[in-house]
Amino acid sequence: MEPMVTDSKRLPRTTERGTYPHKSQNANEIAARLILALDEVRNMDVQTPEHIARALEGVEDVIDKVASPGASKVLQKVSLNIGTVNGGVKQNMLPGVCVVTADIRVPVGLSPDAVIAVAQSIVDRFPEADMEVIGRQEPLWSDPNHEMCKLIQRNVQELAGFTPPAIVSLPGTDARLWRGKGVPAFVYGVTPFNVAMADEYVDIEEVFHVLKTHTLSALDFLMAEK
Structure with missing residues (x-):
């Protein structure tokens, strides 16, 4: 979800010399105060679904490895x-x-509409400002106990000797497109070293491991008795 906050036509569109501050409010100063106020959305209460909360218990190290320390x-x-x-x-x-453009990400257990409402209530405190929502995305997820998830975990255990826990992804993935159509979707990929920064790389052996995991899991799913 990406709300765009702008000043409204209630401020003069023409600029004045900085030596005449009494002639007009400063749009940048208003925006600065609004930005600080928007920080309140970070404190919204999130009711994580029970089975998602259970899946995330005790796997903090894995989440930090996948999405960088602190994730x-x-x-x-x-x-x-x-x-x-x-x-x-x-x-x-x-x-x-x-x-001002802002990117607000909504976690599992919270509605984008609730976040938009809070953001709008903050903007409403500034009569010179308007808000336009230019994108909206539900925090979609798939059941960690789904058959495909179990097959992926089993194949990783057989191929690499460990069982990856089912966690929630911090960045958005294309799995949302499947979930949006009601199709369960899961992501199992390579470890993104230096993710989202300079010199990002992956291990080539891990790439082949992931390919094997995907292939075997798809085969197991299609061959399973229904």
């Missing part, structure tokens, strides 16, 4: 990223417009 502490919390702030035309001119 387990924010996995089931609302995340807020202020992506861009664009306002003003020159350092000595009062900005009449400031556009």
Whole structure:
């Protein structure tokens, strides 16, 4: 979900010299206060489904390995990223417009509509500001006790000697497209070293291991007696 917060037409669109602060409010200053207020969404209460909560117990080390250290502490919390702030035309001119974009991620157990409502209530405190929602995505998930999940775990155990726990992914994946159509979907992939930063890489042997796991799990699922 990516709410876009902008100032409204209630501020003059023309800019004034910075030496005349009494002639207009500063759109950038309003945006700065609004950004700080938006931090409240991070404190929203999340009611994690019971079987998801059980699946996540005791696997913090795995989550931190997959999604970088500290990921387990924010996995089931609302995340807020202020992506861009664009306002003003020159350092000595009062900005009449400031556009802020924010990316808010909603964890399993919380509705995007609830987060949007809280964000809107925050924006409403600033009469000069408007909010536009430019994207919305439900936090979709699949049952960790599903047959396919068990097959993947069994094949990994046989191939590599360990059983991967069923966890919730921190970043979004294309599995959401299947889940959105009512089809259970699971992700088992390589370890992303230096994920989302410079020099990101994967281990080539692990790539082949994942390919074997996918192939065997698909075969087992199709050959299983229904």
